[in-house]
Amino acid sequence: MRIREPYEIRDERFRSICLANVDLHRLDDTSHWAEGPVWFGDADCLLWSDIPQNRIMRWTPSGGVSVYRTASNFANGHTRDRDGHLVSCEHLTRRVTRTERDGRITVLADAFEGRRLNSPNDVVVKRDGTVWFTDPTYGILTDYEGDRAEPEQDARAVYRLDPASGSLTRVASDFAQPNGLAFSPDETVLYVAESGASHDPDIPRIIRAFDVREDGSLSAGRSFAAVDCGLPDGIRVDTQGRVWSSAADGVHCFAPDGTLIGKILVPEVVANLCFGGIRRNRLFIAATRSIYAIYVNAEGLPVV
Numbered sequence: 001m002r003i004r005e006p007y008e009i010r011d012e013r014f015r016s017i018c019l020a021n022v023d024l025h026r027l028d029d030t031s032h033w034a035e036g037p038v039w040f041g042d043a044d045c046l047l048w049s050d051i052p053q054n055r056i057m058r059w060t061p062s063g064g065v066s067v068y069r070t071a072s073n074f075a076n077g078h079t080r081d082r083d084g085h086l087v088s089c090e091h092l093t094r095r096v097t098r099t100e101r102d103g104r105i106t107v108l109a110d111a112f113e114g115r116r117l118n119s120p121n122d123v124v125v126k127r128d129g130t131v132w133f134t135d136p137t138y139g140i141l142t143d144y145e146g147d148r149a150e151p152e153q154d155a156r157a158v159y160r161l162d163p164a165s166g167s168l169t170r171v172a173s174d175f176a177q178p179n180g181l182a183f184s185p186d187e188t189v190l191y192v193a194e195s196g197a198s199h200d201p202d203i204p205r206i207i208r209a210f211d212v213r214e215d216g217s218l219s220a221g222r223s224f225a226a227v228d229c230g231l232p233d234g235i236r237v238d239t240q241g242r243v244w245s246s247a248a249d250g251v252h253c254f255a256p257d258g259t260l261i262g263k264i265l266v267p268e269v270v271a272n273l274c275f276g277g278i279r280r281n282r283l284f285i286a287a288t289r290s291i292y293a294i295y296v297n298a299e300g301l302p303v304v
Contacts, residue, residue: 039276091139234272275300
């Protein structure tokens with residue numbers, strides 16, 4: 001399915017990102033709730049979560065759509081570590097895992113200070129190999145995306161894991177529901193989506209920014225940008241420092257100064273996104289039941 005005229009230009013800076021004669025294409029519409037897309041350039045494939053159906057899906061340009069993994073433990077967000085492994089957040093088991101090359105699953109984190117995590121949601125790996133993830137309660141609120149349970153943690157927080165030592169550190173805890181996260185190109189800023197408005201309409205629908213200190217701690221937490229339709233969920237950053245966020249009406253693109261410069265309009269609520277393709281200039285969009293893709297004049301940051 002092709003969808004024409006997908007752009008909404010708010011600022012002239014967005015015009016150069018929009019390519020002429022480029023449409024939004026629907027690649028698949030079989031998910032119940034599509035989430036967590038990640039591109040594997042060396043395998044020329046996209047993986048994403050279909051959370052309620054408890055599976056991870058795969059799309060390739062030559063082979064189309066197939067099931068990559070069943071019984072995914074209601075996996076949500078994914079990324080790759082510096083060695084190219086798949087790193088996943090699992091709702092059902094309330095843990096962050098790494099898939100080894102032989103298919104074995106290694107648990108990276110499932111508890112903090114002796115208590116189970118809530119339900120890890122999204123994850124990113126820094127160039128130094130540390131694994132950063134958010135831990136809201138979405139996966140334990142109902143039986144639809146995991147198992148209903150009471151939270152054991154006293155905060156919905158952001159964590160940093162050092163895989164070498166196994167040390168897990170809570171780096172931010174003043175969130176209602178932290179969600180997607182991404183680093184600036186130089187990794188001196190961490191952006192985190194606040195999606196607490198999903199349950200409390202009075203919570204700001206914002207992306208927050210934090211300065212990243214050399215020791216891995218965060219400081220100077222501030223509001224970076226606000227989503228004006230729906231709420232922010234998954235976010236990505238391109239090589240020019242622009243922040244791309246999911247929203248109810250599509251994907252919102254913010255300049256490095258936080259200005260909303262434009263949107264890619266999508267006919268379903270968007271949950272997450274990633275850059276991929278040979279030149280990392282194809283935006284893959286996980287939106288409710290569907291996966292969409294569109295070429296843009298922007299390049300995503302490499303994940304390995």
